[in-house]
Amino acid sequence: MEKVVPAKDRLLKSKKSWMDGEVRGRILVFLSAIIMIAATISITIFIGQKGLQAFINNGVSLIEFLTSKIWDPTNQKNPVYGALPFIFGSFAVTFLAALVAAPLGIGAAIFMTEIAPSWGRKVLQPVIELLVGIPSVVYGFIGLTVLVPFIRDHVGGLGFSLLSGMIVLSVMILPTITTIATDAMATIPKALREGSYALGATRWQTIRKVLIPAAMPSLLTAIVLGMARAFGEALAVQMVIGNVSKFPHSILDASGTLTTIITLNMGNTTFGSVDNNVLWSMGLILLVISFVFILIIRYLSARRKI
Amino acid sequence: MSVFTITDKAFDVKDFNLWYGDHHALKNINFPIRKKEVTAIIGPSGCGKSTFIKTLNLMINSIPGVKMSGEINYNGQNILNEKLDLVDLRKNVGMVFQKGNPFPQSIFDNIAYGPRIHGKKRKRDLEEIVIKSLMDVALWDEVKDRLNAPALGLSGGQQQRLCIARALATKPNVLLMDEPTSALDPISTLKIEEMILELKEKYTIVIVTHNMQQAARVSDKTAFFLMGELIELDETSKIFSQPSDERTEGYITGRFG
Numbered sequence: 001m002e003k004v005v006p007a008k009d010r011l012l013k014s015k016k017s018w019m020d021g022e023v024r025g026r027i028l029v030f031l032s033a034i035i036m037i038a039a040t041i042s043i044t045i046f047i048g049q050k051g052l053q054a055f056i057n058n059g060v061s062l063i064e065f066l067t068s069k070i071w072d073p074t075n076q077k078n079p080v081y082g083a084l085p086f087i088f089g090s091f092a093v094t095f096l097a098a099l100v101a102a103p104l105g106i107g108a109a110i111f112m113t114e115i116a117p118s119w120g121r122k123v124l125q126p127v128i129e130l131l132v133g134i135p136s137v138v139y140g141f142i143g144l145t146v147l148v149p150f151i152r153d154h155v156g157g158l159g160f161s162l163l164s165g166m167i168v169l170s171v172m173i174l175p176t177i178t179t180i181a182t183d184a185m186a187t188i189p190k191a192l193r194e195g196s197y198a199l200g201a202t203r204w205q206t207i208r209k210v211l212i213p214a215a216m217p218s219l220l221t222a223i224v225l226g227m228a229r230a231f232g233e234a235l236a237v238q239m240v241i242g243n244v245s246k247f248p249h250s251i252l253d254a255s256g257t258l259t260t261i262i263t264l265n266m267g268n269t270t271f272g273s274v275d276n277n278v279l280w281s282m283g284l285i286l287l288v289i290s291f292v293f294i295l296i297i298r299y300l301s302a303r304r305k306i
Numbered sequence: 307m308s309v310f311t312i313t314d315k316a317f318d319v320k321d322f323n324l325w326y327g328d329h330h331a332l333k334n335i336n337f338p339i340r341k342k343e344v345t346a347i348i349g350p351s352g353c354g355k356s357t358f359i360k361t362l363n364l365m366i367n368s369i370p371g372v373k374m375s376g377e378i379n380y381n382g383q384n385i386l387n388e389k390l391d392l393v394d395l396r397k398n399v400g401m402v403f404q405k406g407n408p409f410p411q412s413i414f415d416n417i418a419y420g421p422r423i424h425g426k427k428r429k430r431d432l433e434e435i436v437i438k439s440l441m442d443v444a445l446w447d448e449v450k451d452r453l454n455a456p457a458l459g460l461s462g463g464q465q466q467r468l469c470i471a472r473a474l475a476t477k478p479n480v481l482l483m484d485e486p487t488s489a490l491d492p493i494s495t496l497k498i499e500e501m502i503l504e505l506k507e508k509y510t511i512v513i514v515t516h517n518m519q520q521a522a523r524v525s526d527k528t529a530f531f532l533m534g535e536l537i538e539l540d541e542t543s544k545i546f547s548q549p550s551d552e553r554t555e556g557y558i559t560g561r562f563g
Contacts, residue, residue, distance in 0.1 A: 191407035195469070198365055198403075199420040199476055200396035209419065214410045 051284025054277035071245035090257040097169035105177030113185040140239030157252030160242030173226035184218030228293040234259035316510040322376035346525035353531040400473030406465030408457035420476035439471040463494025
């Protein structure tokens with residue numbers, strides 16, 4: 001039997017391939033791919049290396065870093081590097097923001113695809129695009145000017161709080177969740193809706209018992225992507241959350257997140273010092289958690305039903 | 307047109323017209339459908355046969371820009387009357403589509419869907435309905451060991467029979483089938499045709515088909531639609547042996563369509 005040469009290799013060997021730019025095109029797209037992969041790998045290696053320095057060179061205890069509630073790097077005699085308040089703060093604002101934005105975003109997606117597909121999309125789509133376009137510093141500024149005083153006067157506490165961070169972040173991740181959820185709902189085959197309606201189901205029964213379960217993995221992906229964005233957001237959160245290193249005890253307490261502490265302190269520490277290296281360690285934690293988010297998204301997309 | 311004399315009509319369509327926007331898609335249809343019979347609707351593409359069957363359970367209502375006039379009487383009530391409860395109508399008039407459209411859920415949940423939305427909750431009642439419906443479509447032996455497996459894992463023919471079982475689970479009186487075998491292989495088609503012949507003992511069946519042999523094999527009455535008009539409605543044996551209208555004869559002998 002003759003060996004079968006794959007068609008793409010034979011096309012490459014064709015005498016016409018240079019003329020038509022076949023090889024050049026191939027090199028071009030290959031290069032793009034390699035540059036992207038190289039950038040990702042080198043960033044990962046760099047952050048990994050810098051992030052571990054505090055533990056390897058400066059003798060900071062990894063256990064203490066991950067579990068201690070006390071962040072006191074300026075203590076001359078006995079500095080303590082406990083990042084738990086920030087790790088907790090990051091997760092707290094992320095989950096709280098998702099808790100608000102997920103129902104709103106999925107609700108808006110259902111409205112656009114199922115309830116009022118004609119005008120709903122026409123009105124909501126530009127609104128969502130506008131929300132994406134607003135820079136995060138503006139969100140933070142609005143939060144600082146409007147939200148923080150409002151919470152201080154009407155809810156309690158200083159105003160700078162987890163609650164403020166949650167509200168600002170939920171508005172910021174709303175477009176992500178809504179857009180992906182809308183796509184998820186829109187790709188459900190029409191036949192499923194017909195099947196449900198033909199059995200005498202109402203619109204709400206169809207949405208709740210057929211469409212949402214069918215779209216569930218994609219809807220969860222939407223939420224996780226929103227959470228990934230919330231987790232990584234620094235500027236807007238920093239402006240409203242208060243940035244204290246204490247462990248928050250209520251939603252009205254000021255708090256700090258990994259990102260806000262990095263941005264606040266990176267200018268005040270010298271490169272190579274312990275104080276600087278522990279910030280890199282926080283960066284490493286952020287990176288690791290982003291990978292976890294990506295793994296979750298991969299897992300969910302593998303479970304897609306339609 | 308010779309119309310049989312019947313008192314036991316499942317549907318009685320009178321002077322029915324339908325427009326998609328400006329397009330007059332169904333013209334002055336008078337169509338009685340007898341209970342516990344199989345009525346086949348044949349005709350070339352675009353003749354209005356799918357539109358017609360979709361009006362019988364008002365699935366047509368979800369298409370924007372549809373206008374209708376006339377009467378479609380079901381059990382003595384005009385279903386075009388807005389006061390008629392659409393949920394009740396569709397519970398009693400089941401529908402099967404061209405391509406099997408099981409929900410991405412388990413086999414059991416697919417069939418239990420109808421009874422559940424109509425208020426049946428007890429597990430034992432649901433189990434009984436699921437088993438009976440699966441037996442009615444001769445699928446029980448093939449899936450009894452994997453009722454909790456995803457329905458999308460079934461073959462195309464099995465999926466279509468599952469959808470028929472799903473429609474039967476709400477205990478309808480009428481079953482509408484819109485080209486139910488057009489996407490299936492000959493063996494699956496045969497199974498569904500055999501099933502139709504058994505189901506007509508209990509149900510009124512209206513089937514739209516492109517396949518004239520299928521109409522001849524399964525139906526008692528055959529209706530021929532052409533360009534939005536009901537040209538002829540009669541006993542199937544008569545339509546296929548000595549049709550009254552020359553256009554019917556032209557179509558069934560393959561001169562056009």
